[in-house]
Amino acid sequence: MAIEIKLPSLGEGVESGDVLEVYVKVGDTVKKDQALFELETDKATVAVPSPQAGKVLSITVKEGETVKVGQVVGTLEGVAAPSAPAPAAPAPAASVQASAPAAPAQASAPAAPAASVAPAQVAPVKPPVVTPVQVSPAPVSPAPISASVNPGPSSQVSDDDVIAAGPAIRRFAREVGVDLAGVTGSGEHGRITREDVLSIVRNASQQQSTKQSSAPAASAPVAAPSGAGSESGSRSASGKSSGERPGTAATDDFGPIRVDRLTKIRKTIANQMDKSWSTVPRVVNFDDADVTELEAFRQSSKDDYASRGIKLTTMPFLIKAIATGLKHHPALNAMIDMENDQIIYKDYVNLGIAIDTERGLVVPTLKNADRMSIPDIAYALSELSNRVRNNDFAVSDLRGGTFTISNLGAIGGTYSTPIVNVPEVAILLVGRSRKLATVMDDDSIKPRLMMPLSLAYDHRLVDGATAARFLNDIIAYLEAPSRLLLAI
Numbered sequence: 001m002a003i004e005i006k007l008p009s010l011g012e013g014v015e016s017g018d019v020l021e022v023y024v025k026v027g028d029t030v031k032k033d034q035a036l037f038e039l040e041t042d043k044a045t046v047a048v049p050s051p052q053a054g055k056v057l058s059i060t061v062k063e064g065e066t067v068k069v070g071q072v073v074g075t076l077e078g079v080a081a082p083s084a085p086a087p088a089a090p091a092p093a094a095s096v097q098a099s100a101p102a103a104p105a106q107a108s109a110p111a112a113p114a115a116s117v118a119p120a121q122v123a124p125v126k127p128p129v130v131t132p133v134q135v136s137p138a139p140v141s142p143a144p145i146s147a148s149v150n151p152g153p154s155s156q157v158s159d160d161d162v163i164a165a166g167p168a169i170r171r172f173a174r175e176v177g178v179d180l181a182g183v184t185g186s187g188e189h190g191r192i193t194r195e196d197v198l199s200i201v202r203n204a205s206q207q208q209s210t211k212q213s214s215a216p217a218a219s220a221p222v223a224a225p226s227g228a229g230s231e232s233g234s235r236s237a238s239g240k241s242s243g244e245r246p247g248t249a250a251t252d253d254f255g256p257i258r259v260d261r262l263t264k265i266r267k268t269i270a271n272q273m274d275k276s277w278s279t280v281p282r283v284v285n286f287d288d289a290d291v292t293e294l295e296a297f298r299q300s301s302k303d304d305y306a307s308r309g310i311k312l313t314t315m316p317f318l319i320k321a322i323a324t325g326l327k328h329h330p331a332l333n334a335m336i337d338m339e340n341d342q343i344i345y346k347d348y349v350n351l352g353i354a355i356d357t358e359r360g361l362v363v364p365t366l367k368n369a370d371r372m373s374i375p376d377i378a379y380a381l382s383e384l385s386n387r388v389r390n391n392d393f394a395v396s397d398l399r400g401g402t403f404t405i406s407n408l409g410a411i412g413g414t415y416s417t418p419i420v421n422v423p424e425v426a427i428l429l430v431g432r433s434r435k436l437a438t439v440m441d442d443d444s445i446k447p448r449l450m451m452p453l454s455l456a457y458d459h460r461l462v463d464g465a466t467a468a469r470f471l472n473d474i475i476a477y478l479e480a481p482s483r484l485l486l487a488i
Helices: 091-099 111-121 167-176 194-214 264-279 292-306 315-328 374-389 464-479 481-486
Strands: 002-006 016-022 035-041 044-049 054-059 066-068 072-078 248-251 256-259 282-290 334-337 342-345 351-357 360-362 403-407 426-430 434-439 445-458
Touching: 035 072, 035 264, 167 194, 264 360, 282 464, 292 445, 292 464, 292 481, 315 351, 315 374, 315 403, 315 464, 315 481, 351 374, 445 464, 464 481
Parallel strands: 351 403, 403 426
Antiparallel strands: 002 072, 016 035, 016 066, 035 044, 054 072, 248 256, 282 445, 334 342, 351 360, 426 445, 434 445
């Protein structure tokens, strides 16, 4: 019986997505909840799971195509689970057929029943069927890097759904030829990170070099995958050459050009920025915070955090200062509803943290930041940043923000005029701290570490005086770190 595979709901407000990659092909046998497609929606990538186990009959979408929620993306022939486990004796024969698909004498057995028996019989028949697994010793030669031999008898039945790795990591592993089944994850709860995959590639590259040096002028060496070596090599971690220009080569009336598809994320950013620019009368206040004492406090504490695997930066202190300030200045933690003549004040503080990724600017939300301590913020920020950069986050992680922070200082620069992320009414941009000669209260001149701040706000709701008071409070918290520890 053919079962239609429809694109499920992808989250509140998400109506469609672009197909980034199709994981399966017609004829493949899949498990329930196994990833079939990878979609890009707004700013997140999600995997579309199989509604049940079965054989893929058709795929009606292709890479780059936009599909809507509820649209049929393929059909599946369902596999009925055996109703009674009574015949125990025939099990070995059935499992031998399933585990040796390459044997020519099995042509008379139908393909679908053999595949349906295999999943149910794998566990109990392990001891007698160890020898017939002769498929893996003759792998495809272009994929020399493998963390371990894939124990599965067939590439059609994948265990990807139980491997703790996000869609981007899976795609990257396929690009560089690494089998994730044998990779031990170093992330939280054993999740596989990009660095785990790169370490496998580097080890394989070193082994290949050793073999080449010990056996000169032998057969033509198998080229290491493009991701081998450091991330600054011929390819970056995203799989694209660091010097490679994007797009497809073409020409116009004046010379060569390159044409690239407008991705879903770039389209979303463009629409959001256009909406903000055309609807928000934006004003920007600039100021500096003396973070000399804060930096000394951070330096004295960073080793304690490093022992727990957390890099303590200035951001957790800034986040705490902003979250505390928003509780005392509700106008900046609100939204304006012009259609209904309302101002909606948020009693919760969810801070959007703008993060620069390979796919573009992503703004995940740190929920209830006002209720978190600085150690909690440092840990949550580290985890959130890693998930975003590994492209391992959900659409829900991008929603519910009440105020946005953009850290330009991580890249370089001082002041800027950030765009308000509507329907929020304010955004704070942080520049790179630098030492400046500062006149102290006793008229002496000393070098002080100054942090540049740029606060942009919607002048329809936030007055200049309100914005100045809010910014003054943040500066006061940053200049006296002890106040943050006692802030209420």
